[in-house]
Amino acid sequence: MTLSAKHIMTMDDLTPEDITLILDTAESFAEVNQRRIKKLPTLRGRTIVNLFFEPSTRTRMSFEIASKRLSADGVNFTASSSATVKGETLRDTAKTLAAMACDMVIVRHKYAGAPQMLAEVMDCPIVNGGDGVHQHPTQALLDLYTMRQSLGKLEGLRVGIVGDVCHSRVAGSLVPALNKVGATPIIIGPPTLMPARPDILGAEVSYDLDEVLPTLDVAYLLRVQFERAERMPFPSNREYAMLYGMNPTRLAKLPSHAVVMHPGPMNRGVEISADVADSPRSVILDQVESGVAVRMAVMYLLLGGADSGAAA
């Protein structure tokens, strides 16, 4: 089996079968990550460029570790978006990279559509490492992986995505991803943090977290992205935590099997209290761990078997 997609720019690029293939392949890589020698020769001689136009530690490291564990040569290119505005354009950067014959580009950018722009100019697979407030597909994939590991299945799960939905590329990918695997996304938050048309995302909408909690299998807290908001979308952190923060009282309202997730980095005390974040119900560190295996799977599947014509 191979992926139907050449690039992973949005969840739209992936079929439900693709998602299953990525998650199954990631399980094999997860085994590798348990070994003493966590390295495979699989992508020896391949060059993977991490093109990061926005500061990122977690995602960049996760991709970097994934490429190193597969023996690919990882190259990091970090630049601020504003620097490229005045100097070289993104298109020029893409042409430059294309001329250097790299085999894959992971791109993180402040603005939506940057991966598509690269794909117009470059032949190699492009993986979206987060574009603006649009999508972050590998995050959604690792979230699905973590849910499958924790709860044994994806189909039929009710996943509450809580908080800053309108500024969240994580939600932008997770909602369609959940729909593709037969789970139900419910987006929950104040109207000031909702996208203009939540209905078209295919998610149920609620403004009341407490009402929804008892029905959830997963409570997925989003980071409040103060830096992206044009003006403060709620009166105070205190009131936000009061209405939408995950705390021990709310944890008790979740069904006993349900887990708590967060894409990180957390604003402890705002969307999640410290004791919940560190509780056994939290699978937040499992998400981080899954990230490497899922990204290894994505690299392996996108770079392996390109144009494979011959049958085994």
Place this chain on the structure above:
Amino acid sequence: MGYREKAEVMDAEAMDRALTRIAHEILEANKGASGIALAGIMTRGVDMAGRLAERIGRIEGTTVPVGSLDISFYRDDVATRLSPEVHTTDIPYEVEDRTIVLVDDVLYTGRTIRAAMDAIMDYGRPAAVQLAVLVDRGHRELPIRADFVGKNVPTARRERVKVLLAEHDGRDAVVILEDDGRGVE
């Protein structure tokens, strides 16, 4: 390509005898079962390893640890040929200082064994690595030979050798397949 069965080179009885002989040879070469472990190469090598372990157990009255090795990530042709299905490797024993017997159904170019050796090394430093195969069909592309061979079967490159196993195929046998001339499926 479509293939049709050209000849049966081993039947169930011959396969059974060969496996029993290999089990004895492994024990003889290693002076017993202590310190050895089997590693079957996905997918048929895993079944073969199970059968060998069962025979060794019968002969020696001990249990030999068996693992399964998926070499998809060690192949030297990832760029052109993706493994149809990736399985998870499961090596439930310490590799360090043990004698590892790699088990596969057919030895051909040697590339799979090269990958399997790399894979097993990532689990530790074995005392020795040996190779057991049911069929050696020749056409090696690497300096690799088997320590234990069920049967040498001279073949042409265009032919395929397939080991049929009762649990997958309904019968135990080794057959030679040849191109049916109908081209790509």
Place this chain on the structure above:
Amino acid sequence: MALLLKGGRVVDAAAELDAVLDVLVVDGVIAGVGEELDAPGAEIIDCAEKIILPGLADIHVHLREPGQEYKETIASGTRAAAHGGFTAVACMPNTKPVCDSGSKVRFVVERAAADGVVRVYPIGAITAGQTGEQLAEIGDMIAEGAVAFSDDGHGVQSAGMTRVAMDYVKRFGAPLIAHCEDESLAGDGVVNEGVVSTRMGMRGIPAAAEETMVARDIALAELTGCRLHLAHLSTARSLALVREAKARGTAVTCEVTPHHLFLDEDDLVTYDTNLKMNPPLRTAADREALVAGLLDGTVDAIATDHAPHAVHEKELEFELSPNGTTGLETALSLVNTHLVAKDVLDWAAVTRLMCHGPRAAANLPEMRLEAGFPADITIVDPEARVEVTAEWFESRSRNSAFLGQSLLGRASDVLVGGEWVVRKSKVIA
């Protein structure tokens, strides 16, 4: 020098003409319009199968000169205008520097006289530097030839400032042209707020950012009695507000652009920056309401908001690239393709929306196909095919939202003051 335009279908709503007639031009002036005119010595131009219209005017054009000549110049912009069938343009003051004083208006007038292919009417800034803080020298600009006043590109955010401007401009009888956008609502938006902003992960500009300003400016026009022209309206509710104001007798006019008439947010499937404009492409329902506004008289003018940008600027990320599409060279073809050829509008309505309406709204001289008027004439070949490719444009820029489209009809010949500026669809000036 005499020209006889023979046997074309002469259409002019103001002159109440729609018949196959001849037009005689003598010394740059229309000498007569009638059947089988006889003019010994005149050059005879066969206009069979052609439509003869009074010279079209585009009252919302960015010529970029001075300051951004790499995007467009008065020379290239007026070539583009002629190519698209316009004999006159009114140009917006958001140049570098902003056209906010008499001397800067004079520069445009003089440069246009030297380099211009069609007639150019400068629009002056309402406030100095278009900063919305202090009145620009309106009277001085009027004296140098400014026809109207606008802070187009931003819109005056303060209602109080707008009120002062309207009160002051009223004295000169010129219209104030409003760019209706509440920046505190539009924020960093780059597309219509709704389906597309949600799906594509980009910040949205709500329709209300425009509509609240339309309502405000109508109220202020009623308060002050100033003539108000509303630029590039994009939503159904904006038009409804204008419709109500007109019913009350308010002196308000408005324009819509071809891109808001013929494209909507559903066309934004890739991050094509040529579809980034302000106001953004709205919904299909808004688009239909704009077309309805053309028919019921709510809309006075089709104006292109011709906004040229260089390739390297439009090749940026969607959220960074500048707003706007060029429009001068595609407007007439689009109107024919989508409206006239489909029997939504007739050619008389086209003269109302692309000649008489805009001229009246922006204070440009009237132009009719009648004896005594200057010979500013647009001759249309309604059956000609136009492939909108980068090579089609006379403009310095190619950032057209309609690139790649195949359109029907174009200006085949254009006269300005009796001089050919376009012959057989080629700009010859």
